[in-house]
Amino acid sequence: MASTIPFKLITPTKVVFEGDAELVIAVTTEGEEGILPRHAPFLAALKPGVLRANVQSDGKSERLELATSEGFMQALPDRVTVLVDEALHFDDIDVAATRDELAKATDPTAIAFAQAKLRLVGSQA
Amino acid sequence: MPSVKDLRERIRSLKNTQQITKAMKQVAAAKIRRAEAAQKQARPYADTLSEMLRDLMAAVTTVDHPFMKPGNANAPLGVILMTADKGLAGAFNSNVIRAGEHFAAGKNVAWYTVGIKARNAVRRAGHGDRPTWVLNAPSKIDVAREVAKRVTDDFVNGRISGITLISSKLISMLSQKPETRALVPIVADVLPNGSAGHTEADASRRGAVEFAPSPEFVLSRLLPKYLEFTIFSAMLETDAAFFAAQLLAMNNATDNAGKLIDELTIQMNNARQAAITKELLEIVGGAEALVNG
Numbered sequence: 071m072a073s074t075i076p077f078k079l080i081t082p083t084k085v086v087f088e089g090d091a092e093l094v095i096a097v098t099t100e101g102e103e104g105i106l107p108r109h110a111p112f113l114a115a116l117k118p119g120v121l122r123a124n125v126q127s128d129g130k131s132e133r134l135e136l137a138t139s140e141g142f143m144q145a146l147p148d149r150v151t152v153l154v155d156e157a158l159h160f161d162d163i164d165v166a167a168t169r170d171e172l173a174k175a176t177d178p179t180a181i182a183f184a185q186a187k188l189r190l191v192g193s194q195a
Numbered sequence: 196m197p198s199v200k201d202l203r204e205r206i207r208s209l210k211n212t213q214q215i216t217k218a219m220k221q222v223a224a225a226k227i228r229r230a231e232a233a234q235k236q237a238r239p240y241a242d243t244l245s246e247m248l249r250d251l252m253a254a255v256t257t258v259d260h261p262f263m264k265p266g267n268a269n270a271p272l273g274v275i276l277m278t279a280d281k282g283l284a285g286a287f288n289s290n291v292i293r294a295g296e297h298f299a300a301g302k303n304v305a306w307y308t309v310g311i312k313a314r315n316a317v318r319r320a321g322h323g324d325r326p327t328w329v330l331n332a333p334s335k336i337d338v339a340r341e342v343a344k345r346v347t348d349d350f351v352n353g354r355i356s357g358i359t360l361i362s363s364k365l366i367s368m369l370s371q372k373p374e375t376r377a378l379v380p381i382v383a384d385v386l387p388n389g390s391a392g393h394t395e396a397d398a399s400r401r402g403a404v405e406f407a408p409s410p411e412f413v414l415s416r417l418l419p420k421y422l423e424f425t426i427f428s429a430m431l432e433t434d435a436a437f438f439a440a441q442l443l444a445m446n447n448a449t450d451n452a453g454k455l456i457d458e459l460t461i462q463m464n465n466a467r468q469a470a471i472t473k474e475l476l477e478i479v480g481g482a483e484a485l486v487n488g
Contacts, residue, residue, distance in 0.1 A: 080240045082336050082427055083233070099416075100407050113247060114407035115416040142417065144247055151243050155336075155420075 074126055075107040076149045079136070079157055086157045087134060092124040094150050096143045097186075105145045112145040116154065118183035120190050137163065137187040140179055156183070163187045199470065202463035206456055213452035219283065220445035227368075227438035233335075234431045237424075244424060248417060254410040262381050262418045266356040271303040273346050273355035276317065277362035277429055278310035279437035280331045285447075287363065287371060287440035288312040294373035295361045296320070305355050307346060309338070309430065330430060339427035347419060350379055358422070362429040365436040369443060378422055 077091035095104040097119030105112070116138065123134040141154030165188070172184035197205075276295045278288040292313065298304075306322050308314045310330040317325055326345055332338045349355045358379040363371050406413050 078239070078243075080243060082237055082240045082424060084236050085239050098407055099412070103407065111404040112407065113250060113404055113410075113413055115413050140416070140420075142247060142413065142420075144243070153240060153243050153247070153420075155340075 073107045075105075075109075077123060077125065077151075078149070079121070079138075079152045079154070081154055081157055086136070087123075087125070090126040091134075091150065092126065092131060094121070094123040094143075094152070096121045096138070096152060098143065103143070105143070105150050108147060109145040109150075111147065112143075114143050116141045116143055116152070118179060118186045120186055121152065121154075121157070135160065135190060137183070137190040139183040139186075158187060158190075160190060163191050165191055197462075197466070199463055199466045202459055202466060206459050206463065209452050209456050209459070213449055213456070216445045216448040216452060220442055220449060223438045223442040223445060227435060227442060230431065230435035230438055234428070234435055237428055237431055240424065241428060244417070244421060248414075248421060250404055251406075251410050251414045251417060254404060254406060255414055256411075258411055258414055260415045260418055261351050262379050262422070265380050266350055267353035268356055270354055270356045271305040273305050273307060273349060273358045274299065275307045275309060275342065275346065275358065275360045275362075275426070276313040277308070277330070277360065277433050278313040278316075279433060280311040280329055281437075282312065283444065284437055284441035285444035287437055287444075288316075290371075291361060291363055291373045292316040294375060298359070298361060298375055305349070307342065309342060309426075310433070330433060335430045335434075336423075336427050339430055340423050342426050343419065343423040346379075347422065360426065360429060363433045363436040365432055365439060368439050371436040371440050376425075378425060381418065 074090035074092050077087065077089060077094055078085060079087040093104060093106055095102055096114075096116050097103075098114040099117050100114065102119075103112075103114060118137075118139045121134075121136045121138045125132050125134045136157045136159060138152070138154040138158075139156045141152060144151045144153075168184050168187045168191075172181060172188070175181045175184055274295065276291065278291050282288060288310075295313075295316070306317045306325040308317050308325060308327045314325075314327040317327075328338050328342055330338075346355070346358050350358055357377065360376045360378055362374060362376075364374040365371055
């Protein structure tokens, strides 16, 4: 069994995920960053993108993929915490509405988030 | 002395009022639970955000962010006044509005309002149409983002000299108090300090935290989020405090109506008894007159 680290994904309105992760990969402003257990203390700003993590559920390893907007990722020796404005599962994304959003959006962050949502849908469809 | 019929009418209308206040009380009790749950769900985010901020403040040397510098001194001070959308909650809204008036006295203030009552108060005071948002929006976080964006724009472009927030603080179910907080420019002591039990671990951790790309950059991203989230959590708190105030107000109203109903019922019974006695006396008097006649 791979070693794990407590992982939390938090938005202002709820805790989207809380559990043990073997690996967390998020898109920071500097590029993708993967966090394994026992990572050195680390704090980075995230840009909109697809967050991926290998998490444990019922002793089995599972892939977690979410479209996230701007936020932050904090890695400490004993936990990983990701704070984002929004985090959406594959099922939460309305493709037509997102395409609409993308066509209308002018703000670079909104555009990037819409693109991340479509990328997530594309990767699972 | 009012007639029995009048009294009966008044009691009936009071009973209707009491039914309404009782229903509103129950609704408020249910809603306060929901508002408190929303507050609770925002807690993890708040805690993590303050923790990150603490680490960053310890690591940065200089920050080139507009929020950390004094604003345009000649511009008015931006004040966000936050109330509920509705009344029927005792002095809840007027307390906040009065705190706002008190704060603004003698100052050059540019108002931003959240909540319909705040908007009306600012209009009534003759400040014209100022940016306004409703409190009870389907997505409070979106409203908070809009408010934050607007005041940030105005601050960065020198239209206001700072940002202050006046909103309600929920002290307990029985007590809510207006609270005035200066949000921007950020002074070091406004930021959350290490709370008890945290400080030891923090101190040992801080030196080694690695920031990507730099603590200054991460902080410049975090400060706007902090403003956004402060406004959001103030909205949640206003919501919870409003329902707490309404619960109390409706509870009192129901009690008062009950007392009044009791009083009027006694008055009505007295009046009815007096009328019966009078009628009896008239009959007896009439009968005696017949016998004697």
